[in-house]
Amino acid sequence: MSVKYVPVQWNRNKWIYDAVMLAGVALFLWIFVELAPGLLSHERPINAPIHNGRAFGACAFVMLTVILCIGPLARLDQRFLPLLYNRRHFGVMTVFVAITHASFIIDWYFNFSPTNKYVAVLSANTDFGQALGFPFEIFGVFALIVLMILSATSHDFWMKFLTPPVWKRLHYLIYPAYAAVVAHVALGVLLDAQNVTFLWIVLIGSLAVATLHLLAAFSETRGSDTRAEGTDWVRICDAHDITEGFAKIARLPGGDRVAVFRQDGLLSAISNACAHQNGPLGEGKVIDCLVTCPWHGFQYDVRNGRSPAPFTEKIPTYDIRLHGSSVMVNPVANPPGTPVDPVPVPQEVLA
Amino acid sequence: MSDPKKPFFVGYLPAPPDLRLFLIVSIVSFVVIFGATGLLIGSTQDDPGPGAGQGRQTVTGVVEMIGYPVIHVTQGTDRIPTGRTLILSSGGKNGAVGRAAPLEGQVVQVSGLLLERGELDMVQLRGGNNGLQAADGNGAVPRPKPLGRWKLAGEICDGKCYAGIMRPGRGLAHRACANLCVAGEIPPVFVSSQPVEGSDFLMLTGPDGGVMPQEGYDAMAEYISVEGEITRHGDLLVFAMDPTTIEVLP
Numbered sequence: 001m002s003v004k005y006v007p008v009q010w011n012r013n014k015w016i017y018d019a020v021m022l023a024g025v026a027l028f029l030w031i032f033v034e035l036a037p038g039l040l041s042h043e044r045p046i047n048a049p050i051h052n053g054r055a056f057g058a059c060a061f062v063m064l065t066v067i068l069c070i071g072p073l074a075r076l077d078q079r080f081l082p083l084l085y086n087r088r089h090f091g092v093m094t095v096f097v098a099i100t101h102a103s104f105i106i107d108w109y110f111n112f113s114p115t116n117k118y119v120a121v122l123s124a125n126t127d128f129g130q131a132l133g134f135p136f137e138i139f140g141v142f143a144l145i146v147l148m149i150l151s152a153t154s155h156d157f158w159m160k161f162l163t164p165p166v167w168k169r170l171h172y173l174i175y176p177a178y179a180a181v182v183a184h185v186a187l188g189v190l191l192d193a194q195n196v197t198f199l200w201i202v203l204i205g206s207l208a209v210a211t212l213h214l215l216a217a218f219s220e221t222r223g224s225d226t227r228a229e230g231t232d233w234v235r236i237c238d239a240h241d242i243t244e245g246f247a248k249i250a251r252l253p254g255g256d257r258v259a260v261f262r263q264d265g266l267l268s269a270i271s272n273a274c275a276h277q278n279g280p281l282g283e284g285k286v287i288d289c290l291v292t293c294p295w296h297g298f299q300y301d302v303r304n305g306r307s308p309a310p311f312t313e314k315i316p317t318y319d320i321r322l323h324g325s326s327v328m329v330n331p332v333a334n335p336p337g338t339p340v341d342p343v344p345v346p347q348e349v350l351a
Numbered sequence: 352m353s354d355p356k357k358p359f360f361v362g363y364l365p366a367p368p369d370l371r372l373f374l375i376v377s378i379v380s381f382v383v384i385f386g387a388t389g390l391l392i393g394s395t396q397d398d399p400g401p402g403a404g405q406g407r408q409t410v411t412g413v414v415e416m417i418g419y420p421v422i423h424v425t426q427g428t429d430r431i432p433t434g435r436t437l438i439l440s441s442g443g444k445n446g447a448v449g450r451a452a453p454l455e456g457q458v459v460q461v462s463g464l465l466l467e468r469g470e471l472d473m474v475q476l477r478g479g480n481n482g483l484q485a486a487d488g489n490g491a492v493p494r495p496k497p498l499g500r501w502k503l504a505g506e507i508c509d510g511k512c513y514a515g516i517m518r519p520g521r522g523l524a525h526r527a528c529a530n531l532c533v534a535g536e537i538p539p540v541f542v543s544s545q546p547v548e549g550s551d552f553l554m555l556t557g558p559d560g561g562v563m564p565q566e567g568y569d570a571m572a573e574y575i576s577v578e579g580e581i582t583r584h585g586d587l588l589v590f591a592m593d594p595t596t597i598e599v600l601p
Contacts, residue, residue, distance in 0.1 A: 011363045020378050033393075082360045113444035188523070287361065
């Protein structure tokens with residue numbers, strides 16, 4: 001949550017996150033660049049720019065694979081949410097590693113020619129009509145451009161400026177970018193490789209990404225949130241189904257999700273989508289009388305959908321009432337930040 | 352609904368005690384995965400081949416243009432015996448056609464970096480007259496010896512990268528670089544899957560003995576079969592390929 005934009009709102013967990021990330025990346029590169037050549041029994045060494053380019057390229061692939069596994073892992077098991085918390089730093093770091101890979105390759109393979117090296121990347125091989133010998137570099141160029149755009153727009157300023165839905169759609173480009181990276185690797189270095197170790201790593205990595213996303217999607221559709229019944233006022237659940245300090249999520253007839261929270265024995269309904277990154281508020285909990293998003297900790301007063309002053313984020317609220325023990329919600333959302341009186345839950349209903 | 356029994360992490364608050372063991376295991380796993388993949392990928396790189404630079408050499412010989420320039424050595428060194436035929440190129444992705452053509456048939460002094468891979472010897476000329484200049488002495492271009500029409504299987508590479516200026520300097524990942532080199536008039540070579548007259552490589556020309564035709568670029572770095580006339584120039588085999596016979600092999 002923010003009242004003004006600063007480059008990074010550092011806290012202890014972000015420092016730890018970045019330190020671990022840097023340690024992993026540094027270890028990968030040190031082993032690949034410094035240690036591995038001594039383990040190879042080649043008559044002549046691989047040229048240093050090629051070896052280094054491969055090191056940074058392979059590292060970027062592994063980083064991107066891990067990044068894309070974090071999201072579905074966190075959907076499948078909340079304990080992985082801390083890995084999601086500062087994932088954007090991981091993404092920005094990946095871009096720098098990928099740029100370093102591209103620099104080594106362009107300055108070596110495409111340099112020293114009368115043709116400008118950047119023009120040469122696009123013009124040296126134009127056999128787009130065949131798989132063998134396809135100009136795989138184009139996939140790398142596409143992926144790198146996407147990663148740079150995503151990195152440049154990763155800050156909350158851009159999310160506010162573009163609005164969360166547009167920002168979210170823009171950042172879905174990570175999936176075509178990852179597919180392009182896999183194609184870049186598969187049609188390039190893997191077609192030449194006689195040793196199949198990297199092939200297996202690429203296969204396992206990309207299959208892990210695909211499988212985890214399918215599992216998360218399956219879990220979501222099968223999921224814990226119920227489909228609200230009715231058209232006018234819709235039934236969400238029984239009041240006693242909602243644990244104190246937590247919420248029940250339901251999908252409304254229009255497709256939006258509502259989160260009905262119980263706080264101090266009172267029921268309130270708010271949008272399930274956090275104003276920050278559409279995080280699932282209903283999977284959060286009430287801390288200090290405020291609903292707290294599980295993704296990045298954005299907080300809202302459940303009675304009016306507003307972040308506590310001086311923060312200014314607002315989410316839609318819903319009118320709510322009890323019919324017997326059934327929790328009923330008006331599916332027409334109130335404008336963000338609209339106060340709605342909470343509904344007390346009679347003790348006999350909770351009993 | 353989140354599970355009330357599970358620890359709830361908020362980024363700007365201390366991690367819940369119940370989550371710490373899981374986080375420690377995650378951190379260790381993360382670092383181990385990165386280290387292990389770095390080791391696995393880094394230590395299983397393919398051998399880039401034996402090509403390499405052999406230091407600066409200065410020899411005298413006679414220039415012959417066979418689409419690309421070669422020199423038949425008349426006065427060699429300890430490393431380069433008299434009678435050897437060397438392919439010539441310039442620095443970077445540049446050939447030496449423009450520099451050598453005016454000196455065709457003449458005795459010259461050649462100086463530059465010797466690149467060596469098996470039977471393939473190439474000299475990357477130094478800049479200006481230091482690399483190539485007319486010299487005193489006698490010499491003649493050896494008479495070419497036709498070896499007939501052959502069908503070969505193998506790969507088209509640029510002679511300079513294959514000879515060791517880049518390691519690895521062949522394969523599909525290197526295709527764009529090879530195209531740039533050959534477009535810059537660096538002599539292409541055909542790396543045969545079976546030795547021909549004792550040599551694994553042949554300098555490649557077009558069917559008329561000129562530069563490699565466009566079809567050669569389209570087949571660069573692929574495993575192909577192609578027919579053509581082979582001629583021995585000194586101790587160098589030259590393959591004048593017929594581009595209409597190129598077939599990509601599985």
